[in-house]
Amino acid sequence: MEEILIADSGATKTDWCVAKNGEILFRFTGKGISPVYQSEDEITEEIQKNVYPLLKNRPIDAVYFYGSGCIPEKTAVVRNAIYQSLPVETIEVYSDLVGAAHALCGHEAGIACILGTGSNSCEWDGETIVKHIPPLGFILGDEGSGAVFGKLLVSDALKNRLSPGLKEKLLEQYGLSQAIIIDRVYKQPFPSRFLASFSPFILENIEDPTIRRIVDTNFSDFFERNVMQYHYRENKVNFVGSIAFHYADYLKETADSKGIRIGTIYASPMEGLVGYYALH
Template identity: 70%
Template sequence: MQEILIADSGATKTDWSLTRNGEIIHRFSSKGISPVFQTQEEIAEEIKLHVYPVLKDKNIEAVYFYGTGCIPEKTALVRDAIRQSFPANTIHVYSDLIAAAHSLCGHEAGIACILGTGSNSCQWDGSSIVKQISPLGFILGDEGSGAVLGKHLVGDALKNRLTEGLKEALLDEYSLTPASIIDKVYRQPFPSRFLASLSPFLLKHIDDRSIRRIVTHTFSDFFERNVMQYDYQKNKVNFVGSIAWYFSDPLKEVAAEKGIGIGTITQSPMSGLIDYYRNRE
């Protein structure tokens, strides 16, 4: 029986699913793998030490790896690192945006979006990306993302634009001061992760007018600056990611106001990826 290995990797964690005839037979996680931050040797070592021992007795026919930073110039590097532990007949490496398209749209046309720590989107024709608006990162873009939600939250807090008491509640809950926020955003590494880590506060207080304003504003920006440049009148708009999943109600409300039809919203692409390859077997 054919066994295929599917991986979905972010900067901090990689989810691995070994499937046979479209059914999961083993699922586990390892550290994140990214060719942006790691050399081929480092990726190969991570797989050798923490992935291969789990699967060494398996007969893996194909590996499909999806990851952040897996742009076309980096795919060969990741593929060669995987092949050192898993000399499978087929090894394909794709970006996280392709993961979203395969998972959400499969072989059908549609619009695939990621709303997590960062954001991204594309128009998919069933086999390839036909249009993509660059996400640009949380300073210039990444509308709708956890990082941008957090950026607006701390900005409004420090400029006294939140409902009375919420600024103090935010600082207390996360043990922050105005000085420590400035330090984390402008001087410490991975400011987007810090800002995105504040999104649970927004969710907890989503019924407050000042919080709701932040959330609806950044979702509106995401639709206007990204999705509405695609053929959204003829295609459903689908989402993967923790922000889309947990904030699905306000996301749907903003979409409805703009005449945008929402399709699937899922927290992780893995189940959709398994379906994608099940349908190909």
């Protein structure tokens, strides 16, 4: 088997990995690539400047790219951009949700979920997505995500629903005021990233009952509004993402209370994807 290149891309960064027979040979991080926010020319430029120079001497035989925003009508944009620098015969482009399913479930049926800055989920039959509840972003959805954790935290802080002293601790620790928060959420770009940046504060103070209430509410909403619309009694529920990984104990506790069985949890899908293609 020749060397393959696997990419897992979000809006802010891309994890690139060269693998062979299930072994990671070379791995590096680059800028995020998204056909929603970038043109084909912009993606081509990013790959030619920052990716190709690190790979030009490697015998890459195939490229498998997974990314947020890689919906079917956008995959050609990414494929063409990759081909400009890496003209290999096999270039396959998938959504990050399919990446989660490949990494977590492989060719077996299951429920695959992403819990990071945003959230997403699907029911997978071993070959394709058979049901998908739309995530809808942090205003209308994204339950279980870091962005919603932040939204609930700053909302409770500003409405004085946290334990005494916690509001002041939060504002001081992050150099915030009500005016700054309102500006960052409603006027500045990438409010979801801003809100998700408070996840460490929640973990640091999770023993506080008002913080624990936020965690339990967010995870309970994720399961009830998303996972429990799938065949969750027949399938294990699997996760990738920083929130799922760092909050695994609390995620499992909420799942247990609802009769939901948790399977695999990865911080990143890359190890699972490398294994997937070793068996592909």
